Amino acid sequence: MTGGTIHTHKPVNWLAEVPEYQGILSWLTSIDHKQLGILYILSAFGFLVVGALMGLTIRLQLMFPMSHVVSQEVYNQIFTMHGTTMVFFVGMPLLFGFAVYLTPLMIGARDMAFPRLNSFGYWVYLFGAIMLFFSFLSGGAPAAGWFAYPPLSEKGYLFNNGQNYWALSLFVTGIGSVATGVNLIVTILTMRAPGMTLKRVPLFVWMILMDGFLVVFSLPALNAALVMILFDRTLNTKFFDATVGGSPLLWQHFFWFFGHPEVYILILPGWGAISEVIPVFSRKLLFGAGVMAASTVAITFLSFGVWVHHMFAAGLGFAPLYIFAVTSLLIAVPTGIKVWSWLATMWGGKLRFTVAMLHAMAFLIQFTIGGLSGVAFAVIPLDWQLTDSYFVVAHFHYVLVGGMLFSLISGVYYWYPKVTGRMMSETLGKWQFWLMVFGFNGTFFVMHILGVLGMPRRVWTYPLGMPGWAELNFFSSCWSFVLVASMLLFLYNLVWSFYHGKIAGPNPWNAWTLEWLADSPPIGENFERVPVVRSRRPLWDLQFGSGGDGEHHA
Amino acid sequence: MDIKNADFTSIFNVASLQNRHLVDLHWFTLAICVLIAFVVTGLLIAVIAKFRTPENDDGSEPRQIQGNIRLEIIWTAIPLLIVTVLGVLTAIVMLVVNPPVGNKQPDVVVIGHQWWWEYRYPKLGVTTANEFYLPVGKNTLFEFRSADVVHSFWVIAFGQKMDAIPGHPTNMWVHPIKTGKFLGTCSEYCGAQHGLMRIIANVVPQEEFDTWIEKQRAVPEQPTDPAAVRGKELFNSATCVECHRVAGNEDAQALIGPDLTHIAQRETLGTGVLANNTENLKKWMQNPQTFKPGVNMPKMRLTDEEAQDIAVYLESLK
Numbered sequence: 001m002t003g004g005t006i007h008t009h010k011p012v013n014w015l016a017e018v019p020e021y022q023g024i025l026s027w028l029t030s031i032d033h034k035q036l037g038i039l040y041i042l043s044a045f046g047f048l049v050v051g052a053l054m055g056l057t058i059r060l061q062l063m064f065p066m067s068h069v070v071s072q073e074v075y076n077q078i079f080t081m082h083g084t085t086m087v088f089f090v091g092m093p094l095l096f097g098f099a100v101y102l103t104p105l106m107i108g109a110r111d112m113a114f115p116r117l118n119s120f121g122y123w124v125y126l127f128g129a130i131m132l133f134f135s136f137l138s139g140g141a142p143a144a145g146w147f148a149y150p151p152l153s154e155k156g157y158l159f160n161n162g163q164n165y166w167a168l169s170l171f172v173t174g175i176g177s178v179a180t181g182v183n184l185i186v187t188i189l190t191m192r193a194p195g196m197t198l199k200r201v202p203l204f205v206w207m208i209l210m211d212g213f214l215v216v217f218s219l220p221a222l223n224a225a226l227v228m229i230l231f232d233r234t235l236n237t238k239f240f241d242a243t244v245g246g247s248p249l250l251w252q253h254f255f256w257f258f259g260h261p262e263v264y265i266l267i268l269p270g271w272g273a274i275s276e277v278i279p280v281f282s283r284k285l286l287f288g289a290g291v292m293a294a295s296t297v298a299i300t301f302l303s304f305g306v307w308v309h310h311m312f313a314a315g316l317g318f319a320p321l322y323i324f325a326v327t328s329l330l331i332a333v334p335t336g337i338k339v340w341s342w343l344a345t346m347w348g349g350k351l352r353f354t355v356a357m358l359h360a361m362a363f364l365i366q367f368t369i370g371g372l373s374g375v376a377f378a379v380i381p382l383d384w385q386l387t388d389s390y391f392v393v394a395h396f397h398y399v400l401v402g403g404m405l406f407s408l409i410s411g412v413y414y415w416y417p418k419v420t421g422r423m424m425s426e427t428l429g430k431w432q433f434w435l436m437v438f439g440f441n442g443t444f445f446v447m448h449i450l451g452v453l454g455m456p457r458r459v460w461t462y463p464l465g466m467p468g469w470a471e472l473n474f475f476s477s478c479w480s481f482v483l484v485a486s487m488l489l490f491l492y493n494l495v496w497s498f499y500h501g502k503i504a505g506p507n508p509w510n511a512w513t514l515e516w517l518a519d520s521p522p523i524g525e526n527f528e529r530v531p532v533v534r535s536r537r538p539l540w541d542l543q544f545g546s547g548g549d550g551e552h553h554a
Numbered sequence: 555m556d557i558k559n560a561d562f563t564s565i566f567n568v569a570s571l572q573n574r575h576l577v578d579l580h581w582f583t584l585a586i587c588v589l590i591a592f593v594v595t596g597l598l599i600a601v602i603a604k605f606r607t608p609e610n611d612d613g614s615e616p617r618q619i620q621g622n623i624r625l626e627i628i629w630t631a632i633p634l635l636i637v638t639v640l641g642v643l644t645a646i647v648m649l650v651v652n653p654p655v656g657n658k659q660p661d662v663v664v665i666g667h668q669w670w671w672e673y674r675y676p677k678l679g680v681t682t683a684n685e686f687y688l689p690v691g692k693n694t695l696f697e698f699r700s701a702d703v704v705h706s707f708w709v710i711a712f713g714q715k716m717d718a719i720p721g722h723p724t725n726m727w728v729h730p731i732k733t734g735k736f737l738g739t740c741s742e743y744c745g746a747q748h749g750l751m752r753i754i755a756n757v758v759p760q761e762e763f764d765t766w767i768e769k770q771r772a773v774p775e776q777p778t779d780p781a782a783v784r785g786k787e788l789f790n791s792a793t794c795v796e797c798h799r800v801a802g803n804e805d806a807q808a809l810i811g812p813d814l815t816h817i818a819q820r821e822t823l824g825t826g827v828l829a830n831n832t833e834n835l836k837k838w839m840q841n842p843q844t845f846k847p848g849v850n851m852p853k854m855r856l857t858d859e860e861a862q863d864i865a866v867y868l869e870s871l872k
Contacts, residue, residue, distance in 0.1 A: 149742070242720035313741075315722065337629060375587060375637075385580065385715070388706055456749075
């Protein structure tokens with residue numbers, strides 16, 4: 001596809017040489033989905049370093065019993081900011097980065113449906129993030145935890161400005177997220193290449209479509225709650241004040257109505273990445289792609305009906321609790337289907353253990369552990385034992401780090417050549433992978449046991465003489481250094497490979513979806529010409545003439 | 555403070571009938587989960603061993619299989635069956651452990667405060683703080699309330715935890731089956747001193763419990779020791795009585811801080827952060843912020859002698 005007469009310049013094979021991308025101004029004013037995608041991802045990695053260092057501070061404080069590395073006031077701000085940063089300023093932009101960069105390329109479109117809205121979403125996110133970090137300079141960061149339960153988050157209990165910044169910043173970011181969600185839905189529904197029916201979109205795009213719906217329907221609940229808490233704090237309304245008829249439980253319902261779909265918002269693009277990486281490096285069609293797509297729809301629906309499992313210890317009575325136990329158990333079934341499908345895709349293939357594939361395989365195990373520990377929270381009596389303990393901390397780090405982060409890093413290794421035109425170093429990548437596997441599991445696995453031994457989450461310190469607490473916390477803290485080191489090595493690899501990586505060419509992995517038809521990096525309009533799509537794997541059809549959808553076995 | 559005479563803290567250290575049911579269900583679920591984890595890991599290892607690209611690969615693509623409906627039905631049906639079983643067991647255990655309360659009067663009312671616990675025994679007319687007693691072998695109904703923010707009450711060996719939410723009283727049954735001292739900590743983040751808002755539960759034989767109740771009901775004798783008499787005067791004239799109550803001392807009837815009527819009977823100060831003795835109490839009063847930064851009790855401007863006298867008075871409240 002290179003060397004056509006349409007080009008007004010000679011084709012380039014390295015991101016740094018793309019003429020349209022020269023100069024800071026081209027990035028600040030861009031409405032190109034590729035530049036915005038890169039900006040999202042780089043911002044996410046920037047905040048990942050900040051969030052990881054805050055996590056490291058938490059581990060340092062908990063390394064020894066009754067220690068005093070930071071004061072309890074600072075500690076409470078740090079774990080609040082760690083959670084908020086990782087969810088809203090790392091997880092969300094990382095997935096939006098992947099989504100806005102890849103979606104148009106994978107469906108054969110020139111850009112997003114609303115390029116300016118796309119740019120708005122990014123800059124509003126960055127503005128919101130900076131506003132929240134500004135709170136450190138304004139007399140104190142928020143300190144009510146990332147889910148900010150009132151009355152603690154009311155001004156009677158936390159009177160500095162941090163909590164106001166928190167609400168405002170998430171509100172602003174939330175508006176941007178809804179805008180991007182709408183944009184993704186419209187793009188996928190209206191801008192697909194000729195012949196690409198919804199049944200033929202790559203699984204990644206399908207997951208992003210579902211993600212768009214999740215964002216559009218769940219974030220408004222958070223935004224509404226944020227306005228209420230902000231009004232409570234600044235205009236003396238009483239939405240969450242029980243002494244005059246308000247209800248602290250109301251916040252919990254609003255927050256988790258957003259908060260649980262949010263978990264799926266974060267993990268769906270990771271699943272999408274895995275669903276591209278595993279087939280390509282197994283040299284096989286994704287097993288049961290139709291069921292995979294259907295199970296994602298099931299999860300999207302169910303995820304709006306499970307939020308109360310975050311409130312099982314709030315004494316809501318048998319019937320309301322039990323309904324949500326049933327839905328929470330049910331959602332495990334479509335999630336399990338995915339794991340089996342990925343395994344079956346590898347079965348009978350010709351596996352290539354690239355760094356992307358290694359991350360995908362580690363993801364499979366870690367995500368399974370995170371999913372199974374999640375079942376423990378659906379079984380309400382076990383939830384009563386384990387909720388709000390370190391078991392929860394272990395659980396969601398297995399899902400969000402072992403699951404989401406591993407899968408998206410897998411995606412970075414896979415798509416880096418497309419974005420930059422160069423391959424990432426596999427040698428550095430393997431070092432990073434093993435350090436990260438040991439660092440991650442070393443840090444978080446023992447937290448399951450800490451929870452069982454009764455250590456509650458969000459404690460600034462713990463007394464001497466609690467059985468096993470000191471030893472396990474020390475163990476976890478030691479490994480957290482390895483985890484952070486592996487993240488830094490990953491970032492180093494990103495930079496090193498940008499200058500020294502092998503030139504990739506359009507399709508270094510011999511993959512089958514449309515983005516690999518474009519140049520690496522893709523030209524401004526992505527494609528000069530898009531072929532008519534006749535199957536899930538258009539590039540397979542181009543190579544072999546037909547058979548992109550494989551053969552059917554009953 | 556290191557509480558050495560406490561029972562092992564683990565959810566598997568079963569100290570209540572309710573936790574016996576929870577632990578049984580826990581082992582069952584854990585076994586299923588471990589089994590699934592092993593199957594997935596085993597399959598992945600098998601795949602890695604069996605299907606790596608051979609050295610002398612000819613570059614051809616393997617067979618392209620779209621799916622297998624029978625297999626897909628199986629791996630949907632088996633998990634469905636597992637979650638159905640878990641769902642039924644969930645309902646049974648929930649109803650056994652926490653049957654509907656109806657209009658029953660609670661035996662113990664627990665009120666969470668930033669950052670201490672108030673315990674009331676409404677049927678027995680007793681109010682105390684931070685350390686409480688339960689008779690072994692008797693199903694006890696708890697009610698949880700909050701005076702400020704959301705807290706969560708979790709004695710680890712009792713298994714369940716329950717939130718204390720303002721304006722939303724909650725209930726929980728505890729039927730202790732062994733005697734001992736059981737620890738816990740507030741489990742819902744509640745602000746500065748969340749981590750040091752400890753729970754100390756003493757489960758004792760019925761007779762011992764009755765004796766404890768008797769002692770709690772008794773009004774402590776008026777101090778006679780000269781230091782304690784001075785201490786009481788200082789206690790009543792300083793701001794102590796703005797927050798604290800001592801039965802039999804009509805100037806000290808405030809209900810904001812912990813009830814100090816029988817403080818000398820307790821093992822710890824500051825909700826489990828210090829051993830209870832005159833020396834620690836004196837230091838605590840002079841500057842509680844050193845032991846519990848952020849605590850609502852202000853630094854009292856007391857000289858050494860004054861603090862000593864008040865400490866002697868309080869330690870006479872047996």
